[in-house]
Amino acid sequence: MSSSISIAQITDTHLFEDIDQYLVGIPTDRSFKAVLAEIKQNISKVDLLLLTGDLSQDSSAASYQRLRDHLDKHEIPAYCLAGNHDDWQIMQTHLPSKYVHLKRSLNIGNWQILLLSSVVVGAVHGYLADAELAWLDQSLNAARDRHILIAFHHPAIPIGSPWMDGICLTNQDQFWEICDRYPQIKVVLNGHAHQDFDKIHQTTHNSVRCLVSPSTCVQFQPQNPNFQIDNQSAGFRHLELFSDGSMQTKIHRLKHNRFIANLHAIGY
Numbered sequence: 001m002s003s004s005i006s007i008a009q010i011t012d013t014h015l016f017e018d019i020d021q022y023l024v025g026i027p028t029d030r031s032f033k034a035v036l037a038e039i040k041q042n043i044s045k046v047d048l049l050l051l052t053g054d055l056s057q058d059s060s061a062a063s064y065q066r067l068r069d070h071l072d073k074h075e076i077p078a079y080c081l082a083g084n085h086d087d088w089q090i091m092q093t094h095l096p097s098k099y100v101h102l103k104r105s106l107n108i109g110n111w112q113i114l115l116l117s118s119v120v121v122g123a124v125h126g127y128l129a130d131a132e133l134a135w136l137d138q139s140l141n142a143a144r145d146r147h148i149l150i151a152f153h154h155p156a157i158p159i160g161s162p163w164m165d166g167i168c169l170t171n172q173d174q175f176w177e178i179c180d181r182y183p184q185i186k187v188v189l190n191g192h193a194h195q196d197f198d199k200i201h202q203t204t205h206n207s208v209r210c211l212v213s214p215s216t217c218v219q220f221q222p223q224n225p226n227f228q229i230d231n232q233s234a235g236f237r238h239l240e241l242f243s244d245g246s247m248q249t250k251i252h253r254l255k256h257n258r259f260i261a262n263l264h265a266i267g268y
């Protein structure tokens with residue numbers, strides 16, 4: 001167990017330029033800091049943080065600078081990718097630091113982590129562009145002896161909520177056609193859906209664990225055909241990757257009902 005790679009996934013932080021701004025009744029800066037503190041308190045060893053998009057709600061420089069400063073204080077390497085609310089140019093300018101990175105590929109132990117961009121500028125849904133898929137194919141071809149975790153923002157398979165499934169990855173067939181050729185892919189890790197989701201996706205030659213995780217602020221109700229705010233706490237996902245390619249994962253949520261959406265704030 002001690003040789004495992006320990007990863008905390010943080011997703012959909014939705015920070016604002018204004019530190020005190022709320023999203024659906026939740027102060028996103030404070031809920032993010034509470035989740036970071038929870039990681040530090042409850043996970044004895046964290047090798048790296050993976051931030052899977054929608055880091056900022058308003059793409060402001062100040063929101064990325066504050067995110068960087070919070071992460072730097074924890075002194076754990078953090079790898080970030082963009083979501084539909086993010087601006088990649090502004091992220092590149094204001095996010096990188098000694099601890100915060102925008103690398104697309106990371107080797108650790110027997111594993112390789114590939115970070116893709118599923119962002120379509122100006123749109124809410126996701127799409128992996130031809131260049132992104134070609135890079136994925138090439139990276140997988142060069143890493144046949146490694147176990148692979150692929151991360152990007154938009155869920156890679158339907159998660160059972162038609163409203164959300166309509167704004168997930170829209171070229172899933174193209175993505176899975178490539179994945180089917182590389183049995184070393186073990187995990188696909190996404191954000192965007194603000195909920196816990198865990199399912200094995202079977203392709204012709206491969207089975208891949210598909211994971212989606214709670215936001216550090218607002219939660220969406222699982223399995224609901226329509227958009228509905230959920231009354232669960234903010235949280236994060238802990239993953240342990242083992243050298244034989246197996247893995248374990250668990251969702252952690254803040255206790256004592258801290259940072260639950262205020263449904264009155266949006267008229268529910």
Ligand SMILES: [Fe+2]
Nearest residue numbers: 012054192194
């Ligand atoms: Fe989000």
